[in-house]
Amino acid sequence: MTEDFGQMRELHPDRDSETLNLSFWPGRVPLRQRWRNNGLSADFLGDYVTTFFPLDDSTPASAPRQAQIRGAVSFVANELLENAMKFHDAETPEPITIQLSLDAELITFHESNAIGRAATEEFKVFIEHLRAADPGELYLQQLEHNAVSERSAGLGYLTMINDYGAELAWRFEPLDGGACRVTTQVTLKL
């Protein structure tokens, strides 16, 4: 049964929005080699959206606004891809995908990957904790108590929420053999 944490939005390409999709099959190339592509893909998404926020000589604020949006998209995409590469269950024949959607008010990311049964339960506990806590306090707690481990996705999500005003939601869809396809949604208001 599909389970949502937070409000998931359906992303449909239409004449009022722009969408971009990237897919990866991470098992084909070692993670270390693949890692470099996270940055390239994230920067590509950041550069891509600048087309829709052009520089305007008569509006001085257009340059910092474009830089802010590019920086936010690049940071969020990079974190989502890093998490996907770290947590994806390579045994499951599913790709990692990231979709970016841009309309007049929102930039929405959907990053999707497979995770195994044990990791699914652990992740759901983490999400519940994140949703119940004050994100500003949790951020400081994580740093103070050195709770940032190699496999922690927490600080990336908390940075998106605290520093970029992002809203996060998740969808878990069961796959055969107890694994799940998990979609992380990040929404940035324009």
Added chain:
Amino acid sequence: MNALAGDGYQAEFDSAAGCVRLCGSLRLGGLTEYAPISQLLEDALDGRSALTVDLSTLEFLNSSGIATLSKFVISARNRKDCALTIRGSSTIPWQGKSLNNLKRLMPSLELVFD
């Protein structure tokens, strides 16, 4: 001068100037990969009463890098014997958003934006 470099970044400690400079884009894969940079920062604190960390040309830092920087700031705070300044750039968007959190970890931190 103690220096490190990797794909897209450089880190250097200029002992005479009392300054660690991080440049480029840092997107290393977790705290283990950040360990050499952590060590460079920790070494720079040793026996020093003032240190500047110059990030004004650090275009990108992922969350593992933010964690590394935060651990360093906590370490400097706990030593109580080194005045720490972090220099950032107001034209690099992530810095305006994320560097202020470091002041919450160490209120005496001097945060300067060029």
